[in-house]
Amino acid sequence: MxxxxxxxxxxxxxxxxxxxxxxxxxxxxxxxxxxxxxxxxxxxxxxxxxxxxxxxxxxxxxAVIETKEMQYLYSDGELYHFMDTATYEQLPLSYESVEEAIKYLRENDTAVIRFFQGKAFEVQAPNFVELEVTETEPGVKGDTAQGATKQAIVETGVSISVPLFVNIGDRIKIDTRTGEYLSRV
CATH class of the missing domain: 2.30.30.30 (SH3 type barrels.)
Structure with missing residues (x-):
């Protein structure tokens, strides 16, 4: 209780x-x-x-909640498919179950899936992920006294606010709980 x-x-x-x-x-x-x-x-x-x-x-x-680490396989446009690495069973999940975590998951990444009475209800990405920047504006020298930032799109498609020195092709570390840039890798 x-x-x-x-x-x-x-x-x-x-x-x-x-x-x-x-x-x-x-x-x-x-x-x-x-x-x-x-x-x-x-x-x-x-x-x-x-x-x-x-x-x-x-x-x-x-409520008794079970958790299981599973590997993200692919999305077929409607469902997101995960695999239990111990039993090789596949689990298709809807967007509502994965919407927070999928922003940070690439194919073959591991995620934690939470179950209640055998039904999956939430997918959690690892707390920290390393992703490659695929799109960003070049940094402009000058007005950096206030720690200026710019938007960058990473390989999963999510937009992150990053410092001006981050360029296309850089690998960055992101905190998935807050969606914030942590460092360049």
Whole structure:
């Protein structure tokens, strides 16, 4: 059991027969009245999200979530195919399940897939990835006193804000949790 006062990002719990995941939360202690927890939660199986207010002492059953490392194989335009490297079983997933992670995954990259009662509901890319810059403007010398940045498109197609010295063909390290440039590799 977990109390609403113990909510953190990523925690999954059972409420009204459905499994919910905490997307964002805020503990509020107003000057007058009792404290409460305001949370944005997402239904693990349907994908619907809502904001809800909880009493910090409310208790919920924790949902048991299984995780498995799988290899991203390819996309056929509609589905994204992953393979369990131990059993060689393939798992096709819809865009809704992979939308956050697919921005950073190349074919044959490894990802973590989360399951509830055997049904995959989320794909997580590794925390840090190294990708090649395929498109960017040339850096302009001059106004760099403020740490100027420019947009660059990496090999997976996602646009990242990078420093002016990054060029086409450079490999860069990206934090997939925030989508930020970390360093040149």
């Amino acid at each position: 977990i109390q609403a006062g113990e909510f953190r990002k990523g925690i999954t719990f059972v409420m009204d027969g459905d499994v919910w995941q905490i997307i964002d939360f805020q503990h509020v202690k107003p000057g007058k009245g009792a404290a409460f927890v305001r949370a944005k939660i997402r239904n693990v199986l349907s994908g619907g999200a809502k904001e809800i207010t909880f009493n910090p002492t409310e208790r919920f059953e924790k």
